[in-house]
Amino acid sequence: MTAKLSEVDLKAIVPTYAKEFEMIQVLDKEGNVVDEETLNEITDEELVSLMKDIVWGRTLDTRTIILNRQGALGNYATAGGQEASQFGSLAAITKDDFLVPTYRDLGVITRHGLPMYKTFLWYKGHVAGNQYDKDFQAYVPQVMVGGTLTPAAGVAIGKKFNHDTKSVVLALCGDGATSQGDFYEGINFAGVYHAPLITVIQNNGYGISVPSNKQTAAATFAQKGVAAGIPSLRVDGMDPVAMYATVKKAREYALAGNGPVLIEALTYRFGPHTMSDDPKRYRTDEELAEWLEKDPLKRLRNYLTQKGLWSPEQEAEVEEELKKEVKEAMARMAKEPAQKVSDFLKNMFEVTPPSLARQVKKYEAKEME
Secondary structure: OOOHHHHHOHHHHHHHHHOOOOOEEEEEOOOOEEOOOHOOOOOOOEEEEEHHHHHHHHHHHHHHHHHHOOOOOOOOOOOOHHHHHHHHHOOOOOOOOEEEEEEHHHHHHHHHHOHHHHHHHHOOHHHHHHHHOOOOOOOEEEOOOOOOHHHHHHHHHHEEEEEOOOOOEEEEEEEHHHHOOOHHHHHHHHHHOOOOEEEEEOOOOOOOOOOHHHOOOOOOOOOOOOOOOOEEEEEEEHHHHHHHHHHHHHHHHHHHOOOOOOEEEEOOOOOOOOOOHHHHOOOHHHHHHHHHHOOOOHHHHHHHHHHHOOOOHHHHHHHHHHHHHHHHHHHHHOOOOOOHHHHHHHHOOOOHHHHHHHHHHHHHHHHHH
């Protein structure tokens, strides 16, 4: 099929792309059902479990902020508000699936199976926070923006070559990551090899302080998957049920050998980018108030309460269990031996070269004093 250049309307092309990516939603901001068919495919037990994850994540975020302010942990990238895109996605995969999180997804990797004390050690910059059991299916959270996609694509391609038809890779990233070359390289290679990679772009509207419309001229982040030949979806990232159902469908698609899926989750972080950030410098109170009305916690709580599946007592129980878990993790973290300069040097190479061996010996002698 050919086209006549004289009939091409350049102004109409970009808006046409955007129309292909309508937002998927199951529950509206009040918790009312807008997609009964999808909801009917999810059991009450799954919904209650999802609610527990959301409450757990919100409570962990609150407690970690307190620990940061007390000086007990290092700088923290807040996650409050993004629980649907995080834990809705996580709930759709299994422990056998491989997770590649960002620095904002420490709660996600903890819920995936990382001992919480190791999560806290990561915040402290302790090497033990990066040491995982060989059977734990995850990479260390990436601080580098866009850094999740290339290693995630590598794992997914490895699964493809090894004929693994039982597990997928879930890579999380932010909207700012889509401006990085690593993002395009990752989705391109995954597309070429039909690798089982699910990429969730958590579009919270800002790359630190840079709004989305100054990051890209694209009308959606979802359409960035088109060039890689990847089916792409745009989801209400404040709707836990929509996120869960979408990632679950993407996982089934990938397991069937069809290749990767790209998902843009429209979400928002209620707090600062990190605890060293002042969001009032680049966003308004009115904007925050608008997004607070879409709170994923309130949305799912309203729906489950109406169905008689959730109560304040159940929520309080999850909160108290998390607080206990945090307390135990902090106590366990305190038992970890302090780091030594000699260990830093020995960790640099598998076989320590002579130049460093002399330094190791020097510092070990000082540490014995």
